[in-house]
Every structure is written in C-alpha cells, then in structure tokens.
Amino acid sequence: MKEDGALLSVRELQCRRGGREVLAGVGFDLRAGEVLGVLGANGSGKSTLLATVAGELPLGGGRVALAGRHLAEWKVEALARRRALLPQSPSLSFDLDVRTVVGMGAYPFPALSPAELDTLVRRALTLADAQLLLDRRYLALSGGEQQRVQFARVLVQALSARGVAEDRLLLLDEPTSSLDPRHQLLLLGTVATLARDEGLAALVVLHDVNLAAQGCDRLLLLAGGSAVALGTPAEVLTPASLQRVYGVAARVFPHPLRAGLPLVLFGAA
C-alpha cells in the first residue's frame, strides 16, 4: 500500500500575508508512520505552515505535494479523505451533541454505514480519552474536554479512510493547548501509535519543547518564517538553536529517565 518516498513533500515554501513574508523557503519531507513536531516562537509561521499544507492558503512560492500530487491538483473533497486538520481555536458555539460533533469527521465518507460510524466514533473518543463524554452536549464541556472531543472528530476523519485511501496526513495546530499534563502525554502518545499502526503522517505544532521531544520523531524549528533546524530531538534541541528560535537562554541536559532524549530548561542560570 505504501508508496515510495514521502507522503508530504514541501519544498521552498513561501507565503505572504498582509504584505509580510510569513514563510520564506521552508522545506521538509514527511513519511507515513512519522510524527514531525513544529516548534517556534509566536508569529514564526507555524500556523501559516499548517494552513498552507492543509490547502487553505495559496502558495506564495515553492511546491507542496501530497502523495506525489501537487496540492493544487487535489479537489477539496478528495483532499478531505487524505488529510485531516485540527485548527488552533475551535469556535463551535451552537448546541450539538458530542456524538454529532465527533461523527462529523466522517462527512467526507458518506458511504459509511451508521453502525460503522458508531464504532468509529466510540473508538476515536476512547483514543482521545473522552469516551465518557459521548452523550454529553458539547457546549456544556470544559475547554480541555472540548479540545479532546475536537481531536476525536479529527481522528474519525483520519480513521474513516482506512481501506479507502492509503496513507493519510494529520495536521494538528497546538492540540494540547488546553489539556492537563496527563492528557497532553496521552494525546501525543495516541498520535505516535496511530502513525505507526495506521499509516498516518502527523504534523503537530507544539509549544512545549520537552513534550515535543518526547512525542515526535523529528522536529522542525522555525524562526522568522525560515527553518532553523530539522532533525531528531537530540540533533536540533541545542542551546544555540533554541536561543535563535525563542530568543531565550536555554540549557540542554540528557533526559534522566529516557536515554537519548534531551531535556530543555529555559532561562539563564
């Protein structure tokens, strides 16, 4: 099933918004089974990168290919069966059941039977540790619970494609911003497991450097719309690159519990 080479291939990506250059020549490859974390300061172009790769924003230059086809050649409906996006701030303010919200992930797959959909919804909610919320109403949930429900919806979209499309792309923009530490770890763990077992490629924007080092195979560090570093956490999380990305002094230690992983502390001694 797997194709040779990368599921997502980004080359020399440029993007201008409001006359300002937000992305200036970013490039990377992402294979199915791999989780790539995107780190960067506020305004460094993380969300723009995700929106461009999702097909929301026109390319200002460069090339983005999904499964070997240029992004512009994809129809919106076909794209929805191969990539799922979780935007940064969900804005649902209408009164819907959790079951309905999560089930919307299957809208690109109208051929699914109600029974198949029900199974998928329950599985996704379980993966997001939100199975107890199934019969609740979305607006009555806390911010973190809502974020997990939205994550489950995106998982339904990615998992519905099983057997329909091949490898799929999962784009998550700060999926852990409202979550407690346990759920942050759970969410990234779920993403890593699904990537490995289901042939997903995941691009995840994160703010917590140590969480990213633990949960991602590789990291992309952005500063001012350009890539500062791209590689495994141990390769890219160095005091020099962190200083460039965040403008803050940082010290990097070997992780006391996870061999081979770096542990970052921000702030001068």
Place this chain on the structure above:
Amino acid sequence: MSTVLQDAPAWSPQRHVAPQALLFALCLALPPLAIAAAASGAVSIPLSRVAGLLAGVPAGDDQAALWRNVLLEVRLPRIAFALVVGAGLALAGAAMQALFRNPLADPGLIGVSLGGALGAIAAIVLGATALGVIAPAAMVGSLAATALAYRLGSRQAGVAPLLLAGVAINAICAAAIGYFSFRANDTQLRNLTFWNLGSLAGARWDLLAWLSPWVAVLGTLLLRDWRAMNALLLGEREALSLGFALSRLRRRLIVWCALLVGPLVAVTGTIGFVGLVVPHLVRLPTGADHRWLLPNTLLGGAIVLLLADWLARIVALPAELPIGIVTGLAGGPFLLWLLARRGST
C-alpha cells in the same frame, strides 16, 4: 478561545427533547390545526362538518353550499399558502443562520426581503395595479438586491463583508421605499402597506400550483445539504478541512435561499421574524443538528405562519390585520425574552 466557549453554556438549555419526537409531534399537530383554522373566520363553519363539506354538499342546502364555497375558494388556499410560505421562510432562515454561523441571521439579511418590497412598491407608485406586473417586479427586486449584496460582499474572505454588504443594501432599499411611499397617493399607500407588512390574502389555487412545487424543490435541495450546514457551525476552516469548498458552498446556499424567498416575497410581501424565530424555537429544545433542525424548522415554520395568519384573520373581525403585525408582535417579544434569558444565566 476559552473565553467565548466558557460563556457558551448559557445558551445550552437544560432539558432536551429528542428531535425525532418533535418531528413526530409537529406532524401530528399540523392537520388538526389546519382544520381548525379552516373552520373559523368571518364565516364560521362548524368543525364537525368540515370533512363532510369537502366530500360534497346535499342538493338544495344553500348554507352548506356557501360553507363549501368558502372552504374551497377562500380558506383552504389560504391555509395551504400559509403552510408553504411559512415552511419556505423558516427553512431559508435556518440556512442563513448556518451560513453566517450566527443564530440572529435572517433571510432578509442578504437583501432578499426589502429588495422585493422595493421592487413591488416602485412598480405600484410608478402606476402598476395588476399583480401580474407587481409580483415580477418584486421578484426582480429581490434577486437583484441579493445578487448585488453577494457580488460586493464576496470579494474578501469570510462572511463579515457579506453581512456588511447586506446591511448597506438593506439601508438603501429602506430609504428608496421611504421615498416611494412619500410620493405615493392615498390609494397607492394602502396598497403599499400590503407589501411592507405582508399578507396572505392573495392566496389562490393557481398561484399555489407553481409556488408549492417551487418551494418543494428548493426545500429539498436545502434539506439535502444538512451536512454542509453542520460543518459550517464547526467553523470555516473545519468545514474546508471536511471537504466543503467554502466559496462554492456559500454561493449555493445564497442562490437557493434567494430563489426560495424571492417568489414568496413577490406574492405575500415581506413577512418578518418567521425566518429568524422559528429555527430558534426548534433549536432550543432539540439542539442544532441540521439533519433534524431543517425538517423540524420546515414544519414549525408552516405551523407558526398558519397560526399567525389565523390570528390576523380573526382578531379584528370583520377586518383583517396585516400578518407582519402579528409575526412582529409575537416575534419581537420572543427575541427580547431570548436576550433577557441569555443575560440572566
């Protein structure tokens, strides 16, 4: 994000009615209400005789013959008219609220209502007296106003410019209506009231013969799009990510709503508040899932306008109130109640 979401539960009512149950109840309620409305009015007909009268009249029974005539030629077309127009207006309201992701949107927001009224009123003041001229003028006004609002409002991303363009077009239409009213003579002025406040008095079987299938076709198109409307509630980025091309979807919903509401305005004038309030009435107990919201809104709109027209016919006998006064008097306080509820919780 969380500030918006954390006040949101104020909108979420505690009790919950299964939408399927509401649909069932509305289906059950409609026939008896329609029969009761058919029986009362300037000529009162015994309820028990309505069914028998429709079947036929014994020879020589002049009273029964009169009743049958009133039923067939006056009441029934009028009731059918109320059902069709109410269903169409309410359904368009629900679609606009999804499109604008705003529970306070209304079909009139994109100019379709005031544009129609302006077309009709301009035709009347410029000398037209036949409905055959006035109704097409209303239809043209309706579609032209919407098309203009859409063209000007869709040059930038998002629905906010569309909303602003609609507001501007509505302001222009209202001013033009004011100008034509100022120029109108006394006879024309009475005629204008009809367009401004709406009336179902123009109900006729020959109008229904094309209006009903028209509303049925466009209603079906809108009902089939429930997934897209649900996706819009999630957010525009989410809808796009789920495979709904936003600009195409937006254009489609606007065209369908304009084509649905335009002819209704052309034959009944502007009837306010049904499109705004009925989707709310349905959403409060059953939630916002459009799979059920749309059919419930359709039936609810039919029943609400049936009741409003019934009131308009009997409250000031032998005269008849413009229906816009009834829907406004009921809809306005309802909206205030909604706002008060939102503020107090």
